[in-house]
Amino acid sequence: MxxxxxxxxxxxxxxxxxxxxxxxxxxxxxxxxxxxxxxxxxxxxxxxNRVARSLSMGRTGTIGLIVPDVANPFFPPIIKAVQARAARKDLVVVLADTDERAADELDRARVLSKQVDGLIMVSPRSPEPRIAEIGRLGPTVFVNRRVPEHPSVLIDNADGMRQAVEHLVALGHRHIGYLAGPRRSWSNQQRHAAITEACAQLGAELVTFGPFEPQVQAGVQAADLLQGSPATAVIAYDDLIALGVMARMSERGLSVGRDLSVMGIDDSPLSGMAYPTLTSIHVPGAEAGATAVDLLLDVLDGLHGEPPPPLVELETYLVVRSSTGPAPRR
Amino acid sequence: MxxxxxxxxxxxxxxxxxxxxxxxxxxxxxxxxxxxxxxxxxxxxxxxNRVARSLSMGRTGTIGLIVPDVANPFFPPIIKAVQARAARKDLVVVLADTDERAADELDRARVLSKQVDGLIMVSPRSPEPRIAEIGRLGPTVFVNRRVPEHPSVLIDNADGMRQAVEHLVALGHRHIGYLAGPRRSWSNQQRHAAITEACAQLGAELVTFGPFEPQVQAGVQAADLLQGSPATAVIAYDDLIALGVMARMSERGLSVGRDLSVMGIDDSPLSGMAYPTLTSIHVPGAEAGATAVDLLLDVLDGLHGEPPPPLVELETYLVVRSSTGPAPRR
DNA sequence: CTGAAAGCGCTTACAG
DNA sequence: CTGAAAGCGCTTACAG
Structure with a gap:
């Protein structure tokens, strides 16, 4: 037929x-x-018939994309970008969402790896050894995690963090809180390190809270923990947590931006939607996604030569909105 | 090797x-x-080798999922649900995002249809004839759109809408605004019809504004159009638009829930994150996604008998939060 | 420039 | 229960 x-x-x-x-x-x-x-x-x-062609050519025209949580607003822009870039190169993308369960990553990767030409792992949560195992499944590029011997697209948090702390210090804040993300998050470690350094250099006192899950609810909880703290400004691991803090503060009748300055990270589409709008550190998710596709294609096309795996580092920067303001007088 | x-x-x-x-x-x-x-x-x-198996069996073990916009918070829960359900049935899902461009839907469907066993089209925006053409590409189930001769998962807006209007009327609102979604949206028509009927029955005056794109920015714009209107409460086509309205009202120094009641539709994860939290009509996206997978599987497995295409209708209901309150005295 | 042949890696009637 | 054979629909050296 x-x-x-x-x-x-x-x-x-x-x-x-x-x-x-x-x-x-x-x-x-x-x-x-x-x-x-x-x-x-x-x-x-x-x-x-693409299947027949795949079989005889040994290429499926498909790439696999694995993300921790489609519902976390940080990821959709990445997914869109990967999808768009792939489509332009005549590739189709198969998606897997691990629901933030690190333990599922390897499994999903195994399944997908059998029907794709290569894999893009975004913000993988698995511990080191398991990540290495995933890398052995086939051509893989990692986003938001440095993996030896594998091409990766990294986010350089340093600039953004420094700008963030500078901004707060300029506003008179001397005690800054960091609401940490989950331990399994590689970027949490990066962010914590970067902010620690920036605070040290700029003479601000850093207090760390957490770890917190990247969810609004965790931010609500964090807001209450802040009560006894001298921190007049907080930087949250991500926008979701920041939003939770804001919501809770408002609920308690406090003014975000006056009584407490709140800053997110990711600059996800959410930041502009909140009220007050959320000051955040821009993380170029879409670029990261598109770059990952390019890198993967390079690997697939150049299977012969083994140049050192490329490592692309994308920059971050501060986007000031209304959730940060002058430190309150004490 | x-x-x-x-x-x-x-x-x-x-x-x-x-x-x-x-x-x-x-x-x-x-x-x-x-x-x-x-x-x-x-x-x-x-x-x-799954590819080889696919070729000889004529089944790819893959289903295609096409959505208008991954970044619209209504869709991620659907995507997650489809993905999870599919994984449990040993299916892999390939995703395409059309960026709300109706014109791209057919094209993306064509490409995907060649490497999947069946397609799930979520909230397709294409006009009738083109939708029919997509349906002819292969086994297809539609979500959020009624398509003759094809299995579909529909959202019954009537209940939710009626509850919404009842709620507002009970709070004393007599003039209700509806902020319409895009014309190409099938559910916008459904919602508009349902709210019109509910208002008529419950004795409220309905004023319609729009159409607006399903984006926060459009809500900001809508908020200003409301100025001269007698409406003391508005129901937005979706949560994004509602959030835009809220943000703009707050910016103008007005109190949402007091000066103006605002209601969204979708009850997306966003609703609970806003401040004040957004009263919204719950639309069971995740159930819709899972159901769509089941329906598709039924079609794939039962290719023989041609039972009348199943049509599942999911219910909606009101979730009251803080963005709606008593009508202000005039 | 064109064709016959082999091969990609599996599955599945058909015999035995 | 097991095997030989054909077939899924394409691609690609190898000849001519």
Whole structure:
């Protein structure tokens, strides 16, 4: 019922080989053949069977994308970017969401790796050894995690963090709180380190709370922990936690930006939606996604030469909105 | 380099046929054979090539999922649910995001349809005829859109809408605004119709504004249009628009819930994150996603009999939070 | 430029 | 219960 290469060949009075060439590498057949095949194929409504092609070519035209949580607003822009970039390169993307369960990552990666040309692991939560195992499944690029011997797209938190602390210090804040993310998060470690350094350099006192899950609810909880603290400003591991803090403060009748300055990280679409709007550190998720696709393609195409795995580092910067303001007088 | 069925067969001293059976239908071989094959396969690290299997079986074990916008918080829960349900059934899901461009839907569907067993189209924006064409590409289930001759998962807006209007009327609101979604949105039509009916029955005056894009920014714009209106409460096409309205009102120094009651639709995770928290009509996105997978599987498995295409209708209900309150005295 | 042949790695009637 | 054979629909050296 569905028309195959052989059907087209028969209709043209040509061999399947020739039809195949006419369609995929028109330069290698006569102009006459090319035109005829093109016409007949169109008339018959022929569309190549990608599965068959995959089998004989050893390439599926598919890449796998694994993220911790589609519902966390940090990831959708990445997913969109990967998807868009892949589509432009005629690739299709299969998606898996691990629901923030680190233990599921390897499993999902195993399944996907069998039907894709390569994998993009975004913010993987697995411990070191398991990450290495994932890397061995096939061509893999990591986003937001440095993995030895593998191409990775990293976020350089240093600049953004420094700008953030500078901003707060300039506003008169001397005691800054950091609401830590989960321990399994690689970027939490990076962020904590960067902020610690920035505070040391700029003469601010740092107090750390947490760890907290990257969810609004955790921020609500964090807000209450802040009560006895001298911190007049807090930087949250991500925007979700920051939003939770804001919501809770408002609920308690406190003014965010006056009584307490709150800053998020990610600059997710949410930041502009909150009220007051959330000052946040921009993390270029979309660029990271697109870059990851490019890197993966490089690996797939250049399977021969083994150049040192590329490591792209993307920059962060502060976006000031309304949730941060002058330190309150004491 | 990668071990195949044939390798395992040779190592076992059996034919590939037998090894294939031992692995996929153990009941059809001797216990001894079964055990041996299982052991050897494991030892050799054999994993079946899914592409080859797909080609010979005519099933890819993959389903396609097309959504308008991954970044719209209404869709992630659906995506997660589809993904989770599919994973449990040993299916992998390939995702496409059309960026709210109705014109891209058919194209993306065409590409995907060639490498999946079936398609799930969520809230498709294409006009009628093009939707029909998509339906002809292969087994397809539609979510949030009624398509003749095709299984669909629909959202029954009537209950939720009625509850919403009842709630507002009970609070003393007599003039209600509806901030319409885009014309291409099927559910916008449904919602508009349902709210119109509810208002008529409950004796409230309805004023419609829009259409607006499902984005926060559009809500900001809508808030200003409300200025001269007698409406003391508004129901927005979706939570994003509602949030925009809220943000803008707060910016203008007005109190949401007092000066103006605002209600969203979708009850997306966002609703609980806003301040004040957003009263919204719950739309069971996750259930819809899971149901869609089940329906699709039914179609795929029962290709023989042609029972009338199932049409599942999911209910909506009101979730009262803090953005709605008594009508202000005039 | 074109064709016959082999191969990609599995599955599945058909015999035995 | 097991095997030989054909087939899924394409691609690609190898000849000519």
């Amino acid at each position: 569905t028309v195959t290469l052989a059907d087209v060949a028969k209709a043209c009075g040509l061999s399947p080989s020739t039809v195949s060439r006419a369609l995929s590498d028109p330069g290698r057949v006569s102009a006459q053949t090319r035109d005829k095949v093109a016409r007949v194929a169109r008339e018959m409504g022929y569309t190549p | 990668t071990v195949t069925l044939a390798d395992v067969a040779k190592a076992c001293g059996l034919s590939p046929s037998t090894v294939s059976r031992a692995l996929s239908d153990p009941g059809r071989v001797s216990a001894q054979t079964r055990d041996k094959v299982a052991r050897v396969a494991r030892e050799m690290g054999y994993t079946p």
